Amino acid sequence: xxxxxxxxxxxxxxxxxxxxxxxxxxxxxxxxxxxxxxxxxxxxxxxxxxxxxxxxxxxxxxxxxxxxxxxxxxxxxxxxxxxxxxxxxxxxxxxxxxxxxxxxxxxxxxxxxxxxxxxxxxxxxxxxxxxxxxxxxxxxxxxxxxxxxxxxxxxxxxxxxxxxxxxxxxxxxxxxxxxxxxxxxxxxxxxxxxxxxxxxxxxxxxxxxxxxxxxxxxxxxxxxxxxxxxxxxxxxxxxxxxxxxxxxxxxxxxxxxxxxxxxxxxxxxxxxxxxxxxxxxxxxxxxxxxxxxxxxxxxxxxxxxxxxxxxxxxxxxxxxxxxxxxxxxxxxxxxxxxxxxxxxxxxxxxxxxxxxxxxxxxxxxxxx
Numbered sequence: 001x002x003x004x005x006x007x008x009x010x011x012x013x014x015x016x017x018x019x020x021x022x023x024x025x026x027x028x029x030x031x032x033x034x035x036x037x038x039x040x041x042x043x044x045x046x047x048x049x050x051x052x053x054x055x056x057x058x059x060x061x062x063x064x065x066x067x068x069x070x071x072x073x074x075x076x077x078x079x080x081x082x083x084x085x086x087x088x089x090x091x092x093x094x095x096x097x098x099x100x101x102x103x104x105x106x107x108x109x110x111x112x113x114x115x116x117x118x119x120x121x122x123x124x125x126x127x128x129x130x131x132x133x134x135x136x137x138x139x140x141x142x143x144x145x146x147x148x149x150x151x152x153x154x155x156x157x158x159x160x161x162x163x164x165x166x167x168x169x170x171x172x173x174x175x176x177x178x179x180x181x182x183x184x185x186x187x188x189x190x191x192x193x194x195x196x197x198x199x200x201x202x203x204x205x206x207x208x209x210x211x212x213x214x215x216x217x218x219x220x221x222x223x224x225x226x227x228x229x230x231x232x233x234x235x236x237x238x239x240x241x242x243x244x245x246x247x248x249x250x251x252x253x254x255x256x257x258x259x260x261x262x263x264x265x266x267x268x269x270x271x272x273x274x275x276x277x278x279x280x281x282x283x284x285x286x287x288x289x290x291x292x293x294x295x296x297x298x299x300x301x302x303x304x305x306x307x308x309x310x311x312x313x314x315x316x317x318x319x320x321x322x323x324x325x326x327x328x329x330x331x332x333x334x335x336x337x338x339x340x341x342x343x344x345x346x347x348x349x350x351x352x353x354x355x356x357x358x359x360x361x362x363x364x365x366x367x368x
Contacts, residue, residue, distance in 0.1 A: 002104035003031040004095060004128045006083055006120035007040065008061035008075060009327040013190070014115055014146040015108050016068055016320035017313025018350045023069030024316070031073040032098055033061060034124055037330075039080035043182060044332040056329050064323035084119040088130075091123065096131035104141060107132055111145030111353060116190060132356055143356040147307050148191055151346070152300040155184055155193040156218045156275035158342045160254035172246035177222060179333040181273055186331070192346045196276045202266040208249060209264035215253025217276050221245050224270030229263040237263070306353045314348035321347070 001022055003011050011019065011031040023029040037057035042048050048056040058075045065073030078086065099107060109128040114121030125145065132143040163170050172180065188195045199222070202208055208219055211231050221243060228241035228249075240262065243249055249272070253260050294302040313320070321335040321343055 001027055001029045001106045001108065002099065002102045003029075003108045004098065004124060005031065005033050005109065006118065006124045007035055007037040007080065008033050008057040009037070009064070009324070009330050010110075010115075010121070011061075011070075011073070012064050012068065012320060012323040012327065014110070014148075015350055015352075016064075016323050017316045017347060018108075018311045018352075019070060020068045020316040020319035020323075021311065021313050023071070028071045029069070030071050030102055030104075031061075031065060033073075033075045034078045034083060034094075035080040035120070036075045036077060037080055040330060042329055044328055047332070048329045053329060057327070060327045060329060063326035067319055067323040067326055069319070081120060084123040086123070088127070091127040092130045092134070095124075095127045096134060099128075099131055099135060099139070099141065103139070106142045106144065108144050108146060108352070111147060115146055115148055129355060136356060141356065142354070144309065144352040144354055147304050147351040147353050149297070149301045149303040149351055150191045150194075150294070152194050152302075153192075153345060154275075154277055155188065155195045155197075155342070155346075156254060156277065158339075158345070159248070159275070160218055160251040162339050162342065163248050163251045164255040170248065171244075172220075174246075175332075175334060176337055177220075177246055179337055180220060181222075182331060183333055183338065184273065184275070187346060194277065198274050198276070200272050200274045202270040202272070204266050204269050206266050207263060208266060208270070208272070209253075209260050209262070211260050211263045213260050215250060215256075215258065215260055217274055218251055218254045219249040219264075219272040219274050221247050221249060222271045222273055224266060224268040226264050226270060227267050229265055230261070231263065242267070303351055304353065307351050308354040308359070309352040311350045311352070312348065313350050314344050317343050317347045 003015060003019065005011050010033065019029050036054035038054040040053065040057065042053060061073050061075060107128060110121045110125030112122065112125060114125060129143065132141055135141060184197045187193050188197050208226060223245055225242060225244040226249060227239050229237050230240045231237045249264050295305050296302055324331050325333050325335045
């Protein structure tokens with residue numbers, strides 16, 4: 001199996017569970033990144049500088065490959081952010097040589113959407129697809145495009161339930177604060193969860209939550225402190241608790257579905273990571289477009305109607321998360337920080353669209 005991608009970390013985010021599953025079953029699984037990721041963000045300043053980022057990300061790919069059980073993982077030295085500018089036939093020739101050298105049974109790459117829309121991803125997916133078509137029928141390779149479903153799961157709800165069920169009060173460390181910020185914003189941006197996650201600022205003396213209102217948002221405090229004030233039937237307001245950085249606020253109402261049972265007021269200037277539900281009707285460009293191009297799963301998630309293959313990787317989610325954490329310059333997370341139940345729900349299945357060989361047309365309306 002050969003995965004051809006644009007950047008170190010693409011292999012893990014797009015198909016890490018699948019690669020780990022097949023590698024664990026004895027398959028020879030190899031990954032090639034066409035760039036060394038030098039234009040990527042640096043989310044942990046202690047890991048890399050702009051001058052060292054390429055070397056760091058190349059080493060991170062090797063570490064992630066070890067977590068996934070890959071036979072080989074290597075980077076080429078094409079310009080990060082510039083793959084779409086390489087002449088199309090030149091990129092196709094390059095990829096065709098990679099495929100010939102590896103002689104794989106299966107090739108995995110991006111689809112036309114680039115998984116996340118990145119121009120480098122789109123260019124690589126198009127080049128790999130064209131190269132595989134040119135190599136057939138002399139090389140009967142099976143080609144699959146990675147597909148990212150649009151999940152209806154709310155990370156807000158899962159985190160609220162988790163915090164409420166804990167037997168001790170949760171206070172996240174500084175590393176947890178950073179990890180949750182990166183994890184939540186990346187997973188929701190990619191569609192693994194349906195939340196809208198934003199950072200909000202509340203001046204001292206303002207309400208985050210008012211008692212009696214519907215519970216729609218949950219807050220994770222990044223800085224500053226808040227008082228929990230309960231208003232009695234007599235109109236008297238009493239301070240019943242206080243929360244600060246690393247603590248969730250509003251989880252009770254989200255977990256129980258009940259109105260807010262207290263006011264939450266900023267004592268200092270407060271910043272929070274705020275989790276809100278998005279409107280599912282707007283996902284995918286409108287209801288009509290969604291129904292034309294996608295189909296629903298029993299979970300409520302929506303996938304591209306062309307999806308041909310779903311791989312159960314629930315037993316390999318740990319490999320995927322550890323490999324993600326190995327890409328520390330991009331994902332400074334501790335894989336042990338998050339509840340396994342949430343990770344399995346978010347990452348337990350990976351989807352693919354079979355491109356080659358093209359599926360044959362049926363000749364009967366009664367055939368299965």
